[in-house]
Amino acid sequence: MDKIIVQGGRSLKGEVKISGAKNAALPILVSSLLTQGRNIYHNVPDLKDIGSIKDLLSYLCADIETQGNTVAIKADGICKSEAPYDLVRKMRASILVLGPLIARVKKARVSLPGGCAIGARPINLHLKGLARLGASIELKHGYVEASADCLKGDDIYFDIPTVTGTENLMMAAVLAKGTTILRNAAREPEITALANVLNKMGADVQGAGSSVITINGVSSLNPVEVSIIPDRIEAGTFMVASALTKGDITLKNCEPDHLRAVINKLKLTGAEVLVSGKDIRVIGSEEIASIDIKTMPYPGFPTDMQAQFMVLMSVAKGLSMISETIFENRFIHVDELKRLGADITVSGNSAIIKGIPKLSGAPVMATDLRASASLILAGLVAEGQTEINRVYHLDRGYDAIEKKFAKLGAAVKRIK
């Protein structure tokens, strides 16, 4: 299996182009299932997860052509309603085919999803919502079996704002009869991006980006040509790299509006953050100040940036506390960071980090997607060599990360 080798100690400088967002591209590619005709998507990142969703859509008989970062999908003749274990287990977002399949072919049999092992991650709220729309749902042999002759709009309240749950329900409701109201909906930019695409297809989705989304069902949807929004988590990862290495990195093609919480927190650590249109320049400060962080649903601080900020706090001056409120098991990077010398104590859902002057390179194991990225970041400021094993998760979510880091002057390479 591939490894990433990092030699620490270099200050990163230059420009990096941010790729399309994984978590926006996945539901948008899936939304092709709702249309007749050829959809064209630009700025699709080249990731393992995108490969996995394309495999699943092909299995369902969609025609897919890929040219560079452009993907064309035609799903006129969906020939199956099953998403088997082998295709679904690799990626959590596969559950997103459930809503569209029920809407389009009236039934679905979808294996319970896999993804990063950062918590139990049930899908009860997806299923409860689909049942409110009239789907009959059973769990059998590790599969969700659902069917509905006709989905009907209803008033749905999510106990917790769920990102993929909101997306699944939105995609089921666009072709349902009547009006669906989603309350306590997730407000992440990826939800708004999906709603914009659905509306371009001819759907009537109002209020995405707020916690109440109203969907008036329509009878059919047309294909679209759209571009995927920039990846705010990839952008945040490079912003932390600049602050961490006392560097000077300019991110091109990002959406600063989606990064307000991250920009705010980074400034409090002492970094200079300059926003100009779609560019963000981060200039690291000589001394990194300690800050406290609590992850929250958007527009709060993203859980997908928690591990990266923990690395920054590992070499900050003083004590900081990071609380994880979204996932119950998202501190699995802590033990690996401790191997590099970080001084971190976990108590319940909080981690207390006592900053030290320097980390020291060591072999470590990547355990989930953002934890993997955090280990590269740690390697950048560790003395000597850090060897990151099991980079499978990294490739799920970062497009050419080692090449992008190398272009900024980091000594990062992949060993096959």
Ligand SMILES: CC(=O)N[C@H]1[C@@H](OP(=O)(O)OP(=O)(O)OC[C@H]2O[C@@H](n3ccc(=O)[nH]c3=O)[C@H](O)[C@@H]2O)O[C@H](CO)[C@@H](O)[C@@H]1O
């Ligand atoms: C592919 C994708 O977009 N992944 C993102 C998505 O994951 P994902 O959509 O899986 O995360 P959710 O927003 O659903 O999870 C939020 C919380 O709700 C809980 N929950 C969720 C659904 C449900 O039916 N029941 C339930 O209890 C989860 O266990 C978790 O504690 O949002 C997360 C939170 O921003 C991000 O970390 C992931 O990168």
Ligand SMILES: C=C(OP(=O)(O)O)C(=O)O
């Ligand atoms: C947790 C993530 O991905 P997934 O939801 O696909 O596991 C992530 O993108 O950080």
